[in-house]
Structures are given as C-alpha cells and as structure tokens.
Amino acid sequence: MEASTAYYKIYLHQDLYLVHRDLLSELLYLFRTYPRLGLVGVEGATRLPAAVLYSVNNPLHCYGRHWTFRRPGGLSSLLGPANRRRLHFNRFRSFIGDYLPAVVVDGFFMATQYDLPWTSPLGGFELYDKVRAVEFIAGGLEVGIARQQMTWCLHWGSLQEPTLQQRMRRQSDLQRKVAAFRQLYGGHIGVQARKLYALRRGTEGGLGKDPAGEHLGVVIAAINGRERLIRSLRAMLPQCEGLNEVEYKVVVVDSATSDSTVEAVRQEFPQVTVVASPASGGLAGAFNVGLRELGFPSFLLVMRDDAELSAGTLARMVSYLREHPSTAGVVASRIDPDGTIVGTTRALVRGEVFFDVGLYDDRFSSCHEDRDWSIRARRKGYTFAYLPEARVLHHHRNQPRRVGPAGFVERALDDLWLAYKHTGRRRAALLYWVQRMRAAWLALRWRHDRETLRQISEAMAQTNELYRRFREENRRPQLL
Numbered sequence: 001m002e003a004s005t006a007y008y009k010i011y012l013h014q015d016l017y018l019v020h021r022d023l024l025s026e027l028l029y030l031f032r033t034y035p036r037l038g039l040v041g042v043e044g045a046t047r048l049p050a051a052v053l054y055s056v057n058n059p060l061h062c063y064g065r066h067w068t069f070r071r072p073g074g075l076s077s078l079l080g081p082a083n084r085r086r087l088h089f090n091r092f093r094s095f096i097g098d099y100l101p102a103v104v105v106d107g108f109f110m111a112t113q114y115d116l117p118w119t120s121p122l123g124g125f126e127l128y129d130k131v132r133a134v135e136f137i138a139g140g141l142e143v144g145i146a147r148q149q150m151t152w153c154l155h156w157g158s159l160q161e162p163t164l165q166q167r168m169r170r171q172s173d174l175q176r177k178v179a180a181f182r183q184l185y186g187g188h189i190g191v192q193a194r195k196l197y198a199l200r201r202g203t204e205g206g207l208g209k210d211p212a213g214e215h216l217g218v219v220i221a222a223i224n225g226r227e228r229l230i231r232s233l234r235a236m237l238p239q240c241e242g243l244n245e246v247e248y249k250v251v252v253v254d255s256a257t258s259d260s261t262v263e264a265v266r267q268e269f270p271q272v273t274v275v276a277s278p279a280s281g282g283l284a285g286a287f288n289v290g291l292r293e294l295g296f297p298s299f300l301l302v303m304r305d306d307a308e309l310s311a312g313t314l315a316r317m318v319s320y321l322r323e324h325p326s327t328a329g330v331v332a333s334r335i336d337p338d339g340t341i342v343g344t345t346r347a348l349v350r351g352e353v354f355f356d357v358g359l360y361d362d363r364f365s366s367c368h369e370d371r372d373w374s375i376r377a378r379r380k381g382y383t384f385a386y387l388p389e390a391r392v393l394h395h396h397r398n399q400p401r402r403v404g405p406a407g408f409v410e411r412a413l414d415d416l417w418l419a420y421k422h423t424g425r426r427r428a429a430l431l432y433w434v435q436r437m438r439a440a441w442l443a444l445r446w447r448h449d450r451e452t453l454r455q456i457s458e459a460m461a462q463t464n465e466l467y468r469r470f471r472e473e474n475r476r477p478q479l480l
Contacts, residue, residue: 013155022150033362036358038142040146042064042109044103045061049190050190101144102144137196148473150474217249218251221303223255226264235309249273251293255286287360288359288360309392310390321348330347331346331347346392357373405446417466
C-alpha cells in the first residue's frame with residue numbers, strides 16, 4: 001500500500017461494506033480527541049500469542065464487533081446451496097471507554113491519522129496488519145479498537161473456500177513468515193497492550209523531560225466575564241514571568257462573549273493570544289480550542305475565567321512536578337468550598353500526559369468533561385498529587401447553584417453519557433429509568449410552571465434519544 005497525502009485515511013478489504021451512517025463522524029471524533037491514537041480497527045487483540053496469529057475463537061484477548069456472513073452449520077450446510085450464507089453478528093469481549101488499546105487490529109478495516117510509510121515485509125498478505133500495527137507502536141503511537149456506538153461495518157468474507165491442498169500450501173508458507181515476524185518483532189509478542197504502552201511512554205520509570213527546554217501553556221475559557229478575566233490575568237501573568245527558565249504562552253478562548261471582554265484583554269495584555277470558540281462547543285470545546293492552539297508544551301494549565309491563582313501558586317506547582325518526575329500533574333486547593341470535583345480545570349498537568357490521554361470530550365455540553373478526563377488518565381495508570389499550599393480562589397459568576405428542575409435539565413444528558421461511557425450500557429439504562437422517575441416527580445411538582453415543564457420535556461427528549469442509541473448499538477444493518 002502506498003502512502004496517501006490525505007490527513008485521515010481508511011483502508012478496507014474489497015469484501016467489506018460500511019453500513020453505519022455515523023461512522024465518519026465517530027472516527028473523526030476519535031482522531032481529534034486522541035492525538036496519540038494512530039491506528040484504529042473494529043476487531044483486534046490486546047496481546048499477540050506465541051503463534052502470532054490470534055484466533056477469534058479465543059475470548060481471552062480478542063475484542064470488537066462487526067457483522068459478517070457465515071455458512072450455516074449442521075445439516076443446513078449440506079442441503080443448501082454451496083454459496084448460501086447467513087448474516088451473523090461477531091461480538092467478542094466488550095469494553096468501556098471510546099477505544100481499547102490493542103497490539104493488533106484486523107486488516108479488513110484500518111483507519112489512521114498519521115502517514116507512516118506502508119511496508120510489505122515478510123513477502124505476503126497474511127501478516128501485513130500485524131506488521132502495520134507494531135510499526136505504529138514502535139513509532140510511539142497507539143493502536144486501538146473502536147467501541148462503535150453502532151456497529152460500523154459488514155464483512156462478507158471469501159466467496160469460495162480453499163481446497164485442502166491450498167490450505168496446506170498456505171500453512172507451510174505462513175510458518176516461514178511467522179518465524180520472520182518473531183525475529184523482527186519478538187518484543188511485542190506475549191505482552192499485554194497496556195503494559196507495552198506503559199513501557200513505551202516511560203510511566204513506570206518516570207515521565208521524560210523535554211530536551212528543548214521547559215514551556216508552560218495556559219488555557220482560559222472566557223464567556224461574558226470581563227472583570228473576572230482581567231482579575232485572573234493580573235494575578236497569573238506576573239507568576240508566569242517569574243518562573244525561571246520557562247517560556248510561557250497564555251491563550252484566552254472567547255466562547256461567544258457579547259460584552260467587551262476580548263477588546264479589554266487585547267488592550268491591557270497584548271502578550272495574550274485570543275482565539276474564538278464555536279458557540280455550540282460548550283466548555284470542553286473551548287478548552288480543546290486552546291489546547292490545539294498551544295500544542296503540548298512541558299506543562300499545561302487549563303482553567304475558567306473565574307479562577308484566580310494566589311501568589312506563588314504557579315511556582316509551587318511547577319517545582320513539585322520538577323521534583324517528582326513520576327507525577328503526571330498537581331492539583332491545587334480550591335478556596336471556594338463548593339468545589340467538590342477534582343478535575344483538571346485547576347491542575348497543572350504535563351503536556352505529554354494530555355497527548356497520551358487525549359483532549360476533553362466535547363460531547364459533554366455543560367459538565368463532567370474534567371471528571372471524564374480524570375477517569376481516562378487514571379485508567380492509563382497516571383497519578384496526580386494534591387498540593388494544599390497551592391491555592392486557587394474561585395469567584396462565582398453571580399449565578400445561584402442550579403438545583404431542582406434547572407439542575408436536572410443542565411446535567412441529565414451529561415450524567416447519562418458519562419455513565420454509558422465509563423460503566424457500560426446496563427448501568428446507563430438503570431440511570432435512564434431513574435432520570436425518568438425524577439423527571440416525572442419534577443413535572444408533577446412544577447406542573448403550574450409552563451416554562452419549567454417545557455425544559456424538562458426537552459431534556460428528557462435528549463436523554464431518550466441517547467438511550468435509544470445505546471439500546472440499538474448492535475442493531476442489524478438496515479441496508480440488507
């Protein structure tokens with residue numbers, strides 16, 4: 001296969017059919033959110049056995065799902081036509097999260113966002129997907145099996161079964177290729193994917209140091225908070241300038257502000273970069289815009305415009321990460337007692353950790369984006385430290401805490417999405433029915449308020465749609 005100049009690439013076997021209309025949007029989400037994810041498939045293994053060729057009949061390390069056509073077994077195969085096939089759902093072990101780190105994915109469907117040169121080693125077709133996967137891993141990237149909100153593809157398979165003589169000849173030739181594979185890539189055989197990636201990125205012996213020098217990146221999401229943002233920048237910029245041998249860049253993300261916030265920042269702080277964020281992106285989308293603007297420097301601080309760093313906070317956090325190379329990030333104490341979620345919006349995190357864990361999930365519209373990121377980071381084995389002497393003052397946005405119907409409307413969809421993503425379909429279904437009962441109780445209590453009833457109805461319509469989607473994630477393809 002030849003390299004392509006396209007940014008995103010999908011490689012398919014000629015007997016594969018794409019049957020899910022949202023495949024491309026889901027694939028683009030994976031690549032835009034997870035920069036380390038180099039190669040994606042729909043079926044694969046988390047460990048290569050000694051025989052190199054993993055078997056779909058071995059449930060210990062085979063994951064993924066897709067539709068396929070199979071010959072019927074038993075008496076039906078003898079009495080029916082020779083080319084008769086039935087639609088069959090291949091579902092191997094399930095997993096949670098957006099994708100599962102793997103060592104190899106099956107070559108009938110592979111997608112990538114990086115243009116590593118294609119090679120054809122070992123002189124054959126059977127091992128090209130294994131070789132391709134280990135080349136991505138050797139290049140410092142990850143190979144993953146997509147979770148698929150709805151099954152993406154249908155694999156037809158070969159139309160004619162090989163003869164016994166053809167199978168024997170192929171088996172003999174394959175053994176020579178497997179022996180060559182073991183000699184070239186022996187370090188990848190028998191090692192679980194998570195262990196292999198941990199060794200590659202060095203989390204077991206401490207995180208690496210940037211040879212080009214230390215750089216600090218700060219992302220601040222702002223929306224109609226001129227005074228809050230100015231106060232936050234006045235407290236933070238002197239601390240950035242006071243760091244020894246650390247270059248810094250501050251990015252303010254304008255989340256569709258309607259006041260004079262942007263003009264005030266550009267006038268008083270010309271060294272600050274201001275970028276615009278789509279109005280529909282939410283807080284997670286605004287953070288991601290700033291993170292893409294910065295890249296992945298040595299240290300990253302992501303915060304809202306209502307956070308103010310106390311004197312010396314930034315220096316303490318940077319010093320702690322320098323002294324503890326195995327720590328992925330340090331979390332400051334929040335003076336406001338309402339801050340109950342330990343997330344990344346008041347933490348200094350290493351840039352390479354963001355590159356490995358990925359950006360924020362912008363499918364969360366109003367909350368849980370930091371909790372989701374923290375779960376993903378812990379799942380990869382990263383550890384964070386709490387530094388009580390580093391303090392962040394939280395200024396309220398002059399808005400009361402959203403409880404009752406308002407809180408339910410704001411968080412219902414995000415609560416359900418978080419449960420589905422990290423606990424699985426069954427627990428998310430249980431939460432959905434709890435939400436329905438709560439919505440019925442709120443509607444009864446606020447039955448005289450038409451606006452509140454309308455908001456509750458719209459929130460439940462969104463959760464109903466999400467519930468329908470994950471109920472039908474294994475639905476039979478409609479195009480057949």
